[in-house]
Amino acid sequence: MRIAFASCMFTRVCPAQPVWGQIAQQAPDHLVLLGDATYLDVAGPPLPQAMSDDEFAQHLFALYAELLAQPDFAALIAALPAGSVHTIWDDHDFLWNDARGAEERALHGEKIRLSTAFHEQFRATLAAGLAPGSFPAAYDDARFWDPLQPPLTTPSRQLDADLWLHLSDGRSHRTRTWLLAENKRTMFGKAQRDAFAQAIGAQPQAVHLWASGTTLAGYQHYARDQAWLHGLAANQRLLVLSGDIHRNRLDAFYTGGWPLHEATSSGAAVRDAVAVGALRQNYGLLDVDAQQVAIRLFRNGALEQQRVLSRPNWLPI
Ligand SMILES: [Fe+2]
Secondary structure (H helix, E strand, C coil): CEEEEECCECCCCCCCCCHHHHHHHCCCCEEEEECCCCCCCCCCCCCHHHCCHHHHHHHHHHHHHHHHHCHHHHHHHHHCCCCCEEEECCHHHHCCCCCCHHHHHHHHHHHHHHHHHHHHHHHHHHHCCCCCCCCCCCCCCHHHCCCCCCCCCCCEEEEECCEEEEECCCCCCCCCCCCCCHHHCCCCCHHHHHHHHHHHHCCCCCEEEEEECCCHHHHHHCHHHHHHHHHHHHHCEEEEEECCCCCEEEEEECCCCCCEEEEEECCCECEEEECEEEECCEEEEEEECCCEEEEEEEECCEEEEEEEEECCCCCEC
8 A cells, every 4th residue: 555645836936847757757646635625825815804705716727727737746646546545735725724613703714614515625626537527627516615514524544454544634623822811722623533533542442644744843832732642642653644834754652651653744836935936846655564654764765764663562673
């Protein structure tokens, strides 16, 4: 079982995106996109904060349509079997840099409903392997404008025997940290934490892949969510796949039980600071068999870092 993962791509900065061809050559069974599939706040002015809801929907439609039409991206998605592409979002495809749903909902609730609906349609289009008509043809399609649009779904998907992928939503429910008591801060909200705890706890022998836009370093500001994830990882084989930082990185964290591992691959098709700096072509691969999980992180087509985890004791080999 081979799983590719990547994050952070922007057609306006990188019209050419060779990273998808590099991933296709590795013939993965699954692809996980870990957020910032587009950058709603980098294409302007105007910034999305200043757009009307109608303008924001047109903006979302244009940027998602550009990505879905990017030839290397489209070729990779089309080559993968239906149901094998998975995506979460981060701040830039949710609203804007560092956007937190719990703070923005009062003023920008309709924009959140729109970006949620667009991400759900993007997700469905990827799951359908870009089947003709799978992405709505116009920004004013009713599927984008449901006044009762629920928050982004957060499924747990079984990829193989004893291998699960959990698609978190770290944006819809996130609070600020500044001038907010630690026990009121959250990234995920209690309902999401409880549902994932149940899904993970129900499979005690499995390897659990926790898809997170934010790297674990970012969890430090949210003590309850961090303690919750560490508590799960103490008793389960948990590997975080994360994005956000436009770098590749491997890490591991002490939990009091089994270690919590993290593999970050970010910067599939952006520059170092989105629009300026060095061009990034980063992606990661997991090769999972009955004995081990091999992690490899690639940069510009070359292997940059690797680590192999033993499934029996969940330690590096
Ligand atoms: Fe990013």
